[in-house]
Amino acid sequence: PFLTDTNTLYLGGRSNAVEHIETAILHGFDYAVAGAPLIIADGLNGKNIHKVTINRKHFSEVSIAGDIAAADSMIVLSHFKGHIAAGFGGALKNLAMGCAPPEGKRAQHNARPFTIADNCTGCASCMKVCPKDAIRVVAKKSVIDQELCIGCFECLHACPEHAIDIDWETEIPQFMERMAEYAYGAVKEKEGKVGYMNFLIRITPDCDCFPFSDAPIVPDIGILASTDPVAIDAAGFDLVNQQQGYADSLLASHHHPGGDKFKGVHAQTDGYRQIRYAEEIGMGTRNYELVRI
Template identity: 40%
Template sequence: MEKSKVYFINLHTKNNDNLQKKLTRLMKHAGIDTIDFSKKFTAIKIHFGEPGNLAYLRPNYAKTVADMVTSLGGRPFLTDCNTLYVGGRKNALDHIESAYVNGFSPFSTGCHILIADGLKGTDDILVPVENGEYVKEAKIGRAIMDADIIISLTHFKGHEATGFGGTLKNLGMGCGSRAGKMEMHSAGKPHVEAEDCIGCGACSRICAHEAAVVKDKKASIDHNKCVGCGRCIGVCPQDAVKAASDESNDILNRKIAEYAKAVVDGRPSFHISLVIDVSPYCDCHGENDIPIVPDVGMFASFDPVALDTACADAVNAQPPIAGSLLAKSTDHSHDHFHAVSPDTNWKSAVEHGVKIGLGNSEYELIEVK
């Protein structure tokens, strides 16, 4: 198989130049203008950052990508799906408010924000996964699948379950609805924590299989009837319905790769990853630790697997930052992500992505000046 092309530009600037101009050059050299954007709805998948976390990508980068799409005749919008866990992005209203708090708005980015899986995270589409071993039909946010073109704009960082959060995770986990996220995280089915339940019956009303039942003002879920769709999680006003969250990290990574394939198959896609502020844990945290390595640069490719591989290699080639969690680790294997989160194996996502035809882990790195 021919190596995939991954384009890279460093972060050095001088007079009459800046990082936004460099990102524009990177996208052009990587071939974004070979996509026909004319009047096409273009989803720019980004993580808006959990309130309290300051490692997420600045909205200036989103504006640069949106401006590029607009200049090529497209109709861009920024998007993400609601979170499975309780936080500032568990429903569309909180999610958009969190985006505004973190600086994302139509005025700062030049395009609108759409939360792809709707108000409560239940607005999804079942998308077949070609060659899927763990997922036959991925549950993807409707607005993402309604788009004609998908662009991922990723903050590359560490992750406590997947090793790192890169393009595959941004596309796979990030584009899954709340039910989709439950499917990726869980081998089992949801349950109700009785102490949080108020017996409102919202779970029972939305369940198409009569699995959720309220008795004595407390809900419970019959796993013999439950099909694991996760809609009860989305509608519970008390967050009393919980996912099992019992899937192994390797299978979690493979499911993420399969969800990513569902998102990109059958339409143009382009992927950008910024290896800056490489925090040890996900931007879903309401805080961020100091970066584990120095800032590296910006990468772009049509191949999400090659892009993740190139970014991982670039991080692993960097020295640890003094005082960081990486510097404190006793693991000297030169796999920085495993050193920070020993229970993870990021290669399982990359290897599975290659296996199912999502992309190629062999790449040619092309530096843009």
Template identity: 40%
Template sequence: MEKSKVYFTNLRATANMNLLQKLDKLVRKAGIEGIDFKEKFVAIKIHFGEPGNLAYLRPNYSKVIVDLIKEQGGKPFLTDCNTLYVGRRKNALEHLDAAYENGYNPFTTGCQLIIGDGLKGTDEAFVPVENGEYVKEAKIGQAIMDADIFISMNHFKGHEATGFGGALKNIGMGCGSRAGKMEMHCSGKPVASKRKCVSCKACMKICAHDAISFNENIKAVIDHNKCVGCGRCLGSCNFDAIHNPEFGANDALNKKIAEYSYAVLNGRPHFHISLVIDVSPYCDCHAENDLPIIPDVGMFASFDPVALDMACADAANKQPVIHGSCLAEKHHHTHDHFINTHPETNWEVCIDHSVKLGIGKKEYELIEI
């Protein structure tokens, strides 16, 4: 079986070739120009970073890809979807404010920023998942599904629930609407907080299944016999009074991420870039970043997101542990830095399930540029 090609460049730079020029050279060598971009809408999925976190990718990197796509006649936009958790990126207005605060705007990136699932995280496309074990119909941000071509730019780092966050995590979880994220993270249905509910009744108005009523204290109550778990009530509540307390097992989460990735990628051209730099132990959704657990490695690119994640994980696991990091303080049960950082996770579940779905291959040929 032919191996997938993954292209790599290290982070050494000279006066004649800086890191941005190296990224441009890398993706061209990896074949990105083989995609027909002319007059096509191109979604570039990136994480804008939760304010307070400084490990997210600098906007300078995204401009390299934006400029290349525009050079090829494409119409690129940077995108991410709203978060399930309460933070600075739970609706489009705050999300864009956070992105601007972190340096992402049309002037620094050369293109517009669009929040994929709209103002309140309810603007979603329902995408069938063939042979899905957990997900039959993924809920993906509408703007992302409206794009003709999909590009992922990934900050490769540790993650407390999935082991690491790379291409598949950025695609599957990142492109899910708020309801989609609830479906991936949780196994139950949402509940309403009587303490936070202000009796505005916005949730009741948006519920299509008459599952929400108000008790004698005029506080929202969700009837789980009627609730279908669509998550629209989460998006409608401006007071964070609705949440889902039943978080699922990490292996199930990883499989759902693979199935959502399939929904995003199936049937259209796609290309993937990962930067293994500032490898923090936790997701960029944290409002802080800890000391990196390993030294910076380099930049990777491929048409195959599965092979890309494998190559990044293999390269990361060859690195020494940084003294003083949280990983250095842990007992090392394996030779895998990400499992040692988060022993309750197994990132290979997502990889293996993605292979089963036909997204890509684990076997790769690493080509250094």
């Protein structure tokens, strides 16, 4: 067995295999600790790619990291949490982004145009994180070159004034569908050979790719295991929403049991869309039975 990950689309310590492995070791993912080697599945610079034919609405084929495609089987470990564009991140998002090289991550995001509001202060926070140098500051206001923009959302994450926006009603549902199709491609050649574990522990409002964490939005729930990525995410989604939300977190609304906690953080995003679409394209079923062990 081996541990694996893929290189990121955004800049930072996981954008190439050398720095990625160094980062992993610093966080305890060392052979001496884990008892298994770490392989960055898409190679040194994300060029180890395997094409998988899927013939779905958005993609006829998808790019999957070569060493993930070559593996006989896979256990997918996912931290369940909120996400600004996907609503939440679980097994489906982990498959889609975690198994894709930067080329595949770019194809999934591809959301634009991003717009800059008048409250932009020209602080250049967005410019510093843009992986394609598509942003510059002109007359104390950021300007996005839409031709260079790859729709990675990094600028939207970074803006302290929340001055960057996108058409949430059209672009984000399509992003979730593209993500589900990549998840489908990641496991298409491994039928019956993939298991999933979702960790509903320290359920934070935003993605783990952020360079910081925040207070959980609900109490810890536990760990789910399944062979169905749709069912495990549906169960996780329901379990989170059954909780009483923490008032002293970023949860702005829907605190009551039964309220959509992820909409309580990111009101513009319907995270359940990724689950529905994954079921539509044959990845699994939203029906599940919880067996406590």
